[in-house]
Amino acid sequence: MDMKTGEIVIHLDRVMLDRNISLSELAERVGITLANLSILKNNKARAIRFSTLAAICQALDCQPGDILKYSDIEE
Numbered sequence: 001m002d003m004k005t006g007e008i009v010i011h012l013d014r015v016m017l018d019r020n021i022s023l024s025e026l027a028e029r030v031g032i033t034l035a036n037l038s039i040l041k042n043n044k045a046r047a048i049r050f051s052t053l054a055a056i057c058q059a060l061d062c063q064p065g066d067i068l069k070y071s072d073i074e075e
Contacts, residue, residue, distance in 0.1 A: 009069045012041045012056070019060050029059040 016026060027037045032052060039045050053064055060066075 006070055006072045009071050010040060010043045010045070010067060011069060012067050015060050015062050015066050016041070019062075021060065026056070026059055030055040 016023070021029075023037055023041060024034055027034045030037065030052065032055075040048060053067070056067065057064060
């Protein structure tokens with residue numbers, strides 16, 4: 001029997017490009033370190049606080065679904 005697992009894929013880079021905002025500018029607006037934002041942008045984060053996600057969405061004028069996507073992966 002095939003088991004499916006999934007992952008959350010981060011599309012922060014696309015939204016930032018659409019909004020013409022740099023990583024350092026977004027980090028400043030959101031109030032998190034450049035290093036932590038870079039980890040998130042590069043899909044290396046294992047978790048994100050809702051307050052951080054809300055701040056990113058406010059800064060980018062977007063919805064969480066614009067940044068996060070669930071993707072099925074076959075084992």
